[in-house]
Amino acid sequence: xxxxxxxxxxxxxxxxxxxxxxxxxxxxxxxxxxxxxxxxxxxxxxxxxxxxxxxxxxxxxxxxxxxxxxxxxxxxxxxxxxxxxxxxxxxxxxxxxxxxxxxxxxxxxxxxxxxxxxxxxxxxxxxxxxxxxxxxxxxxxxxxxxxxxxxxxxxxxxxxxxxxxxxxxxxxxxxxxxxxxxxxxx
Numbered sequence: 001x002x003x004x005x006x007x008x009x010x011x012x013x014x015x016x017x018x019x020x021x022x023x024x025x026x027x028x029x030x031x032x033x034x035x036x037x038x039x040x041x042x043x044x045x046x047x048x049x050x051x052x053x054x055x056x057x058x059x060x061x062x063x064x065x066x067x068x069x070x071x072x073x074x075x076x077x078x079x080x081x082x083x084x085x086x087x088x089x090x091x092x093x094x095x096x097x098x099x100x101x102x103x104x105x106x107x108x109x110x111x112x113x114x115x116x117x118x119x120x121x122x123x124x125x126x127x128x129x130x131x132x133x134x135x136x137x138x139x140x141x142x143x144x145x146x147x148x149x150x151x152x153x154x155x156x157x158x159x160x161x162x163x164x165x166x167x168x169x170x171x172x173x174x175x176x177x178x179x180x181x182x183x184x185x186x
Contacts, residue, residue, distance in 0.1 A: 014079075016098050018120065018130045033058070033076050041070040055082070063104060068092065075117070083140060088112070097133035103140030109164060111147045114138075118152040139174065148183075 009023035019026070040054050048067055055062045058077035063084030072092055074080060079096035083104035090110045094100055095117040102108075116133040120126050134153030138144075142156050145164030156162065157174030166183040177186045 099135040106142040109146030
């Protein structure tokens, strides 16, 4: 639905600006993703190549050999780009209101949450139902331990390690190992 400035709420969402999540176009995209997720999550017993075909239906990019083990959850899918050889284990969640990029050969443990969605700090904006997103970029050859949480706007450098259960609140330098809540360089 177009607003007075000529841009749709979806356009605002994709630009990382405040947007109204109850907008009909956004709600339709969420509904379509739920249908797709039902199909994808029922595909656990299918060969990896068949699951890859399903990922290609919805994701922005899926590198050769990229694998996501169901169950998996996301908001839209079309904002997710996976490099070659990326692996996500069971029960991962990606809230992809804006771009999520995961580099080649990155391995992500079970139950990891990658969260681009954010909410205004001002009460009036939150009460109005507005939200926004900040993109996440995860480099190549990163290892993210099970149960880790990556917060909005984070960049994880190539070859980094994020310990299991860590909450990443700041960018992670290339080659660094971070652990804890909040995650700190070890």
